[in-house]
Amino acid sequence: MVALRSVRTLVLSAGGAVLLVGLLFGVLLPSAHAQSQRADDMFYGRLGGGLSDFTSDLSSWRPTHPFGGGKFTRGAGPPFVFVGEVGYQFSPHWALGIGIQGGNYPVEVYPEIEGISDSYRYTPRVLGRYTMGGGAVAPYVDLGVHATLGGDRPPTRIGAGPSVGGGVDIRLGRAASLYVESRVNLTVPSGAVDGSDAGTRFDVTGQLLGIGLKVHLTAPTPPRIIRLEGPDTLDTGTSVTFAATVNEEAADRPLDYQWDFGDGATATGRTATHAYDRPGRYVVSFSARNRAGTAEASTAVVAEPPPEPPQIATARATPEPAAAGAAVQFSAAATGGNPIAYEWRFGDGASAEAASPTHTYETPGTYTARLRVSNPDGDDTRTVTVRVARPAGADTSGAAAAAQNSADSSGTGPPAVPPADTSAQERWGIVVASMSEEGQAAPVARRYRERLPEPLRVEVRGAESDRGVRRHRVVIGPFEGTEAAQQVLRERAEMLPSGAWLLRLE
The missing domain is CATH 2.60.40.10 (Immunoglobulins)
Structure with missing residues (x-):
């Protein structure tokens, strides 16, 4: 029994040594572990071989040879095992396999047992395997159940028991790896393997040390x-x-x-x-x-850069109203991506291509000047109304002046042509704003009082429109005659809105 325990201890120690080597590889090669990943979700096959070992009642009969070649009979063949397995790798760590271990166990004392001359035994098994880590070198352990059969009949019979193994898997490439392992198969009843029920309660058909190749039967498909x-x-x-x-x-x-x-x-x-x-x-x-x-x-x-179509920021004409024959200064500013092209059409058939052109209207009247700006991303347009009056001192009939005054007092807008000064008693004002609410007109008048110098006066005047709507006009004046009003309109053009107009005061 001492020899039996020695053999058993040595077999288990060999398996433990293999596992220890595997763990050391996994620790000493962290870079390989970090850079590679174990395949999963595929079928695999394993094929290998190694040295066999047998521990039973019979092997203990030769205590001088508890382990090693001395306990095997000479001339009955070498002590070897071959291993085959197919399985499925569920994940980089877990796999399930079905395999068989066949080996020659030529124990020297077999001839002493009547009827036993065949030293080959076969061990089919089912194993669950756990691989530690996912690197190029990874230790593993497995556990399963087996059945052992073979030998002459009588007296041997089929036995069964647990199968325990462990080893190291060394990755060779994407679809193959090399493994080194050791295994112990415990078989009961005791006489199932060697035909002897004396001494121990089980026999051991082990793989002392084996080596083999694992290949992927279903290769993973790379992305495309x-x-x-x-x-x-x-x-x-x-x-x-x-x-x-x-x-x-x-x-x-x-x-x-x-x-x-x-x-x-x-x-x-x-x-x-x-x-x-x-x-x-x-x-x-x-x-x-x-x-x-x-x-x-x-x-x-x-x-x-995103497209920047032009947008007209300002467009104006000064002075406004303007006198016939006098130069009118047009000015415009636009935003958008450069280059921006400007085109003015002055409403009398003339045109110009500039941002700030000058134009002269020869005939009194109301003109609609149209500005168009464009760049490769789009265009924008705006109109400016220009009122052109007769020059100061021009002959104007009283009927025309009365008609213009009547149109303005209606509240519908500025007269088309301000009348000439026909009487020293007539007083005129410059309308800079017209609102329906007196409360809105008052602060506007206050701003113009602060902006304009003395002696210019600014006041709010109310008037009825032709539709009965009350308007509140912010008026600068009064001035004695249109000439004085037009002179202020020209001199203060920068301070006044482009739509300011002359109004005869009551």
């Missing part, structure tokens, strides 16, 4: 990028979507997607949205990765 979709050009500050089409149905999962937009920004997923802050040409890269490999593709995109 079918196409990338995205714009060729886009406006800065505008979000756009990029999308990738990948062989998701065929490629092994999990799949990892990564976008690099070329400006330091990244994103994940099969689709991604991004906006560029600065103009330029950018290379958008996409990668798809799984345990079988990595696929990459890229596309170029140009970010451009």
Whole structure:
């Protein structure tokens, strides 16, 4: 029994040594562990061989040879085992396998047992295996159940029991690895293997040390990028979507997607949205990765400044009203992307292409000047009304003056042509605002009082329109005659609105 325990201890010690070596490899090679990943979700096959070991009642009959070649009979063949297994790898750590261990156990004392001359035994088994870590060198342990059969009949019979093993798996590539392992198969009843029920309650058919190859029977499918979709050009500050089409149905999962937009920004997923802050040409890269490999593709995109159609900020004509034959200064300002083109049509058939042209109207009347600004991104238009009066001192009939005064007092707007000064007793004012509420007109009048120097006076005057609506006009004056009013209108053009007009006061 002492020899039996020695053999058993030595067998278990050998298996423990193998596991210890595996653990040391896993600790001493952290870089390999970090850089590689074990395949999963696939079928595999294992094939190997090694040295056999047998521990039973019979092997203890030769205490001088508790372990080693001396306990095996000479001429009956070498003590070896062969191992085959197929299984499924559920994850990088867990697998389930079905296999068989066949071996020659030529114990020297077999001839002393009547009827036993065959030293081969066969052990089918089912195992669950756990691999520690996911690196290039990974130790593992497994546990399962087995049945052992073989030998002459009588007296041997089928036995069963637990199977315990462990070893180290060394990755050779994407689809293959080398393993080194040790295994112990405990078999009951005791006489199932050696035909002897004396001494111990079980027999051991072990694999002292074995080596083999593990191959993937179903290779993982790497990702493949079918196409990338995205714009060729886009406006800065505008979000756009990029999308990738990948062989998701065929490629092994999990799949990892990564976008690099070329400006330091990244994103994940099969689709991604991004906006560029600065103009330029950018290379958008996409990668798809799984345990079988990595696929990459890229596309170029140009970010451009957004279109800036022009918008007219100001458009005016001074003086207004203007005298026939006198120069009228037009001015305009516009925003938008350069270059901006200006085109004025003055309403009398003349035109000019400048932001601030000068034009002279020869005939009194009301003219609508139209401004159009344009650039490559669009255009904008605005109109300016210009009232042109007869020059001061021109002959005007009293009927025409009365008609103009009547039109103005109605409150519908300024007269088309202010009348000439026909009487020293007539008083005129300059209307700078017209409002329906007196409370709105009062602060406007106050601002003009503060803006205009003495002796110019500013007051609010009320009047009825032709439709019975009360209007409150902010009026500068009074002035003795239209000449004096027009002179102030010209001199103070920068302080007065472009739509100011002359009004005969009661």
